[in-house]
Amino acid sequence: MKAPNMTVRAHSSSILKDLSLKTHPLFTAPSHSSLLPSTKLLKQTHAKLLRNGEIHDSLTAGKLIADVATSHYSNLPYAFRLLSHPHFPLNTFAWNSLIRGFADGPIPENSVYVYRRMLAGGFAPNNYTYTFLLKASAFLAEPRLGLSLHANIISRGLDGLDPYIQTSLISFYAALVSVDTAQQLFDESSMRDVTAWNALIKGYLASGQYMKVIRLFQVMQDRCNVCADEVTMLSVASACAHLGTLDVGKWIHTYIGKNKLRMTLNLGTALINMYAKCGDIESAIALFWKMEEKDMRTWSVMISAFSLHGLAKEAFDLFMNMQRVGIDPDSVTITALLSACSHRGLVKEGRIILCRMSTVYNIEPTIEHYGCIVDLLGRAGHLDEALDLIRKMSLKPDVVLWGSLLVACRVHRNIEMGKVVADEILELDPCNAGALVFLSNLHAAYGNWDRVQEVRDKMKEQRINKPPGSSLIELNGVIHEFLSGDKSHSQVDSIYMMLDEIGRLARRKGHKTAMDGFPFDIDDEDKEVCVSQHSEKLAVAFGLINTRPGSVIRVIKNLRICSDCHEIMKHVSEAFERTVVVRDCNRFHQFSKGSCSCVDYW
DNA sequence: TTAGGGTTAG
Structure with a gap:
């Protein structure tokens, strides 16, 4: 496949030219007394090779550069000095090692500088070289660089030969150009192994196409006979979390067990997040305590799960517990905690957390933290x-x-x-x-x-519109989406009849339509019609028709639930004796026996 | 002697 967007490629060459080696405070060579044990060892090896003359052997020298460049990024200038020595026996492996070291370090653009030096020195890059550089371009969020590298890959005839380069390109295009281009590359590739699938699936996840993630996961196994691995499941679990599809989420948890995939720390954390976001806090808690190993992310995910469900006390208890076992919170943990305060109106506690952030937890407040406060x-x-x-x-x-x-x-x-x-x-x-x-x-x-x-x-x-309200409800593994006033569903007649029934029952209980935030110049009757057809009401009506009596109805809404829908859900929970769980863009509302878990504070 | 895909909040 040709690199798309040739105009970009034409001026992107400047990226490869106008560079010099950049410094970083972390690059400062440590004093002799503070040398890391490995650095000390590397220097001893270097000295030994100099003494016995083995430094002139290209293979040995390359190995030394690789060891120095990949030991710790503070050693990168040392590796660079080694390679720049006039008598150093250079080879592609040594150049690649330095590019690799810089690509993974704090200043990835230095890898491009080294690449330029490599080209100027007459060394031909190989398939390894470009995997490191494409990674650097993704870190740098620099699409022009990646496109330029793709052009180099093509001109050197390295495209289409190597699955590593193919996957690196898919990953780069999905991250910085478009998932459609990544899909095109994937379609044209002859080497679609599980890693390539994972790169593509991740692209769809990052672009918010969650249903596509689940569909691809099915296609990959059913039609293409590729077995999913732990990394695939991470993306699928995350997609389920976004969609709130508990049935699919449970199914993938079972799939992991049945297929004997490793329940890694990350996968466990992703599943806890999935259960919490799908409204099943009990399963999230059970899995959290079942996990033998937990890192800061696992704890943070669980704290934010409690926050999402309005369980502020549990969030604070867990926060204390986390510190007791010696795990320091990070910026995300604090956001979760502040958001727990917000959902319960814990003003005093929120103020305390904000004060302690820089003094006790050593975390500078970001705009997100201020947002929570x-x-x-x-x-x-x-x-x-x-x-x-x-x-x-x-x-x-x-x-x-x-x-x-x-x-x-x-x-x-x-x-x-x-x-x-x-x-x-x-x-x-x-x-x-x-x-x-x-x-x-x-x-x-x-x-x-x-x-x-x-x-x-x-x-x-200016064609400015507020995003339309949309609600999702899952039935037998199929996701049904409703927009506000939607009449496109095949069961439209019975849904609207159920909606009328709900309205009648609510009015009998004294319900009056709440129309807060509605334009004042619309007739009251119109306003009432608009509100009565909000997407979450349609989804709940659909749920009442299609699920067995007594079962929980779960709805995911993209916006904040409005006051009228909030009241109606309470009536539904009482009149139909159903638990209704609504996840809005902020938190969960669990309606049961006429009241909501948010105690009307949201 | 080197390489590709990774969850979390807002």
């Missing part, structure tokens, strides 16, 4: 404190951070602050749908219909 303070009604925190923090606030505060302003009906926040958002992102809708509703509330029209026109002109 702003969310926590905002939801709890401490709007002034949240705004003050944003103004005082050393980081530049982003749209997401302001967005959290805007949601809080809407919930607590602080119109004045909401206006200020919406302006801040539009300053950063003039097309931000959330801020524009807020302003439109604000003008409508004051009857400024001209201004409303102005905002609406702008949204129309």
Whole structure:
């Protein structure tokens, strides 16, 4: 296959030319007394080879470079000096070893510099050389570099011969260009082993095409007779977690056991995450305690699982437990903990965690941490404190951070602050749908219909839309998706009849449609119709029709559940004697006997 | 004597 996008390739040559060896604080050669044991040994070997003259033997010298370059990245300048010595017997293996060392180190662009020196010295790169360089280009998030390397691979006739290069290219295209191009390369490749499949599947996972991940996993085994391995299962488990498909998730857990795949630390962690994200917290807990080995990620995943399910106390207990067994939290652990505070309104605890971050845990707060705190303070009604925190923090606030505060302003009906926040958002992102809708509703509330029209026109002109609400529900391993007001499902008539029935039962219990956040210039009746056909209601109606009485109905929603749907779900759980679990973009809501696990705080 | 695919929060 030819490298796509020739225009990019034409000017990408500058990437290979305008480079020099970059330094890094970690590259500073350690003083003699602080030499790592292995470094000391390497220097002794070097000295010995110099003394006995074996350094002039190309194979021996190459081995020394390889050992030095792959020992620790602080030794990379040492390896580079060795290789630059005028009498050093250079060979491709030595060059590759140095490229490999730099590609895995803190400054991957140095590997490209070494590659350029290798070419200038008249050495021909081989198939090994490009696997290291393509990895470096992925680390550097530099598509032009990868495309340029692909061009070199083709011109040297190395494409299509080596499965390692093929997979490296698939992986590079999936990560930095497009998964479609990766798929094209994969289709044209004659060597589709499990690693190539894994690279492709990972590409679909990274691009958010989760159903495709599961489909590919099936095709790979059923039609192509390739056995999945632990790495495949990691991607499939992650796709299940995103989709919330518990049945498929359970099936892959069984598949791992049946096919005797190794339950690695990473795979166990991915499965815990899958169970938690699919709403089965009990299985997540059971697997967590069953795992003999747990690393910081395993603990963090479990803490965030508790957080997602509104179990803040359990999240804090586990956090303490984690430290007791000597595992330090990282930035993700703290995010999970702060998010647990947010879901339960634990303002005091959240403030303490923020204070301790840099002093006790040695973690500098990032914009995400501030996001959690702003969310926590905002939801709890401490709007002034949240705004003050944003103004005082050393980081530049982003749209997401302001967005959290805007949601809080809407919930607590602080119109004045909401206006200020919406302006801040539009300053950063003039097309931000959330801020524009807020302003439109604000003008409508004051009857400024001209201004409303102005905002609406702008949204129309720029084709700005809020993402449509979508809900997923799994039935017998098949995922059914519903959009708001969806009439495309084959069971449309019975779904809408069930929806009417739910509405009747709810009204009998005194339910009145809650239409918060809706444009004020739509007729009340229209608003009611819109709300009554929200995607999660359609999914639950479908679930009620198609599942046996008493079974749990699980729905995954892409947006935050609205107040009306939240109330309706409570009625459904009571009237139909069903547990309804809804995962919205923030957390889980478990409705049972007329109430929700979030105790109406979300 | 070197190589490809890896889960987590927001």
